[in-house]
Structure formats: C-alpha cells, structure tokens
Amino acid sequence: MLIDAIPTHKPSEYPYQSHRTWRIALAALVVLVVQLAALGAARAFTAEQVDKGQEIFRLQCARCHGPSGQGISNIYHDMTAPPLIGAGAFPLNPRPYQKMRHFQFRTVRDIFEFASAVMPADQPASLSAEDYWDVIAYLLSANGERVNGQMLNEDAAAQMSLAGMQERARAAGVSERPLPAPAGIAPVIEGRGGPVQ
Numbered sequence: 624m625l626i627d628a629i630p631t632h633k634p635s636e637y638p639y640q641s642h643r644t645w646r647i648a649l650a651a652l653v654v655l656v657v658q659l660a661a662l663g664a665a666r667a668f669t670a671e672q673v674d675k676g677q678e679i680f681r682l683q684c685a686r687c688h689g690p691s692g693q694g695i696s697n698i699y700h701d702m703t704a705p706p707l708i709g710a711g712a713f714p715l716n717p718r719p720y721q722k723m724r725h726f727q728f729r730t731v732r733d734i735f736e737f738a739s740a741v742m743p744a745d746q747p748a749s750l751s752a753e754d755y756w757d758v759i760a761y762l763l764s765a766n767g768e769r770v771n772g773q774m775l776n777e778d779a780a781a782q783m784s785l786a787g788m789q790e791r792a793r794a795a796g797v798s799e800r801p802l803p804a805p806a807g808i809a810p811v812i813e814g815r816g817g818p819v820q
C-alpha cells in the first residue's frame with residue numbers, strides 16, 4: 624500500500640488505524656443493509672420498467688397530462704387531467720374537480736386499478752397490463768421513488784403504500800385540494816420528426 628511506503632510513520636500506528644477503518648466500514652454496511660431492507664419492503668420496480676414506461680407515457684398519456692406530467696385543465700370533455708408528476712401527484716382523495724375517480728389511492732395497486740380501467744381517457748383499457756405497470760413505474764420514479772430492481776406487479780404494488788409520498792406533499796404545503804391546473808397549455812404530442820416549430 625502507498626501509506627506503507629511513507630517512512631516517517633511508526634509501523635505500530637497502523638493496526639489501530641486499520642481497526643478503526645474497519646469498524647467505520649462495518650457500521651456503514653449495517654446502515655446500508657437496514658436502509659435497503661426498508662426500501663425493499665416499501666417500493667419495487669426495475670430500471671427497465673421505468674425506461675419502457677417513459678416511452679409509453681410520452682405516446683399515451685402526455686397528450687392530456689402534459690409532457691412533464693404537470694396536468695392540463697379542460698383537456699378532455701371539459702375534464703381536467705390532474706398532475707401525475709410533482710408534489711401534488713396521487714393525493715389520497717380525488718380532487719374536487721375530478722369526475723371519474725371515486726375512491727382513495729392508498730397503495731400503488733389503487734393507481735393501477737384506476738388507470739387500467741379508464742386510462743387513456745379517450746381509449747380506456749387499451750394497453751396491456753405490462754404497459755400499465757411500466758408507465759406506473761415511470762411515474763413513481765419521476766415522483767422520486769427509488770428503483771430497487773424487483774418487478775412492479777400486482778402483488779408488489781399492493782404492498783407499496785402511497786402514504787409516504789402523500790405525507791411529503793402535505794409537509795411541502797400541498798394540500799389535497801386541487802393544484803391550480805395550468806391553463807392554456809396546448810397538448811404536446813411529439814412524433815419522430817420532433818416537435819412542431
């Protein structure tokens with residue numbers, strides 16, 4: 624090791640140093656394992672699901688929910704597509720302006736139940752279950768939830784509480800009342816040729 628080559632240190636100092644280094648490394652490892660265990664229990668999706676879901680979002684959801692998931696008012700049959708990304712996403716209760724959702728979002732599975740039944744609003748239930756899971760994985764990731772490498776599916780989603788995300792939104796001062804939906808934003812649908820200038 625490089626440090627062994629420095630002649631000014633007495634060799635007897637090294638065992639103490641290395642003991643301490645090992646203890647710190649071990650403590651860090653324990654903390655990491657505990658954190659990973661907590662994460663595993665709470666959330667589960669893969670990076671591949673997130674990548675595929677991002678593309679599905681762009682093609683199937685952005686025309687109403689906005690290219691960055693910010694929500695668009697009066698976008699479809701006088702209905703507002705609420706934000707799906709950002710501090711106010713997925714509140715426990717439907718917002719007062721909502722006409723289609725009539726139940727609480729408690730776990731990620733509730734989001735799936737809703738989205739797979741009635742979204743995209745203009746083509747309900749038109750995607751495969753896999754596509755719905757992928758797009759939900761993307762939305763979770765975009766909302767700051769971390770990938771843990773396990774597949775997001777029905778069983779995993781039922782274990783994934785949204786309480787943490789909803790609590791963070793409350794702490795940030797975002798109540799369950801509606802976010803002011805952005806007005807006058809035209810839906811952006813990108814083709815392969817890029818956005819229209």
Ligand code: HEC
Nearest residue numbers: 683684687699702703704713721722723724742743744745
């Ligand atoms: C044609 C417009 C349209 C498209 C396309 C669309 N949505 Fe929506 N979406 C809406 C509207 C309008 C609402 C509000 C429904 C209500 O009033 O309860 C909504 C609500 C939702 C909600 C409930 C959000 C909440 O906080 O209650 C989810 C989840 C959702 N959409 C997911 C999706 C996904 C995923 C896609 C793409 C696969 C998609 N939507 C595509 C119009 C659309």
